[in-house]
Amino acid sequence: MDDGMKHQDPGMYKGSAYSGYPFLMLSDPYLPNGSMSPLSNKVPVVQPSHGVHPLTPLIPYSNDHFSHGSHSPHLPADINQKQGVHRPSQTSDIPGFYPLPPSGVGQITPSMGWFPHPLMLGSGMHTTGIPHPAIVPHSGKQEMEHYDRNMKPQPEPKREKEAKKPTIKKPLNAFMLYMKEMRAKVIAECTLKESAAINQILGRRWHALSREEQAKYYELARKERQLHMQLYPGWSARDNYGKKKRRTREKQQDSNSDKLAAPADSAHRQQHDPFPDSAPLQTATGSSRLTTRCSSAPAESPTYRAASTGT
DNA sequence: ATCCCTTTGAAGCCG
């Protein structure tokens, strides 16, 4: 309720492509007219060549999966042409990703027309009746690393929703959005399958992205958060806090002497500035068992900035 | 069958 919301940018939620809340696209009466339009026109539909999240294929740039050539993100650099870089409080030039009623654009509130019954959200259903990807029904296991992506609308009484509140996942951040979009491509190029390895490559690629390119995802994530907030006004990340085993921490402590500030770096980098001048990054990622090399991966291609090559 | 690994970013938690 601070960023884009007060911008009241009419174009804010007009776009359609979105990885997390595709259902919103369904009603996407507006066509992208902004910088991203060329991206959205690529029917996100399915292309789950590798089993992409059925609800996720909507990322505007998903088509990249097919661009085997090189990562030539046709993304219009005009995204920030005006501002140079994504500026949370002025990213209005970017078309939104969530369709909003022309009347409500900008002043999105849970009580808006398109979001009349927030109560329904509790059952993992959007007002449209479409299951929300961020909502995970409690199937006994809280973690649900791989929550049923095919989860079908569970017609459970709204009353019950209170009792068995589904797990609402955190909104994806910029990098997560980027991963969802590019993972398939990387897998195809590198013939890798291990997510850990893929993620390492993605991390390098992420740093290799230009600010403009990253800006796309930062804004996507920003909007996602906003939308998430609107969809689940009362939701808080703490709702899922402690649900996962914090083995990570244990490991970190253990490997503390090994990786040292590796993980910490991440924590320190939590600055809100998406584009630090001197990107520190690169934790050497000295993976022992993971092969993060891409045979024909453009990731390490000279085309990419030295960010990945580091050193 | 379940957890780990790995990444970055956002947010929660705690001192």
Place this chain on the structure above:
DNA sequence: CGGCTTCAAAGGGAT
């Protein structure tokens, strides 16, 4: 307020 921890995705590998 600052630093640390947890979670988000994800899927083969390891246990």
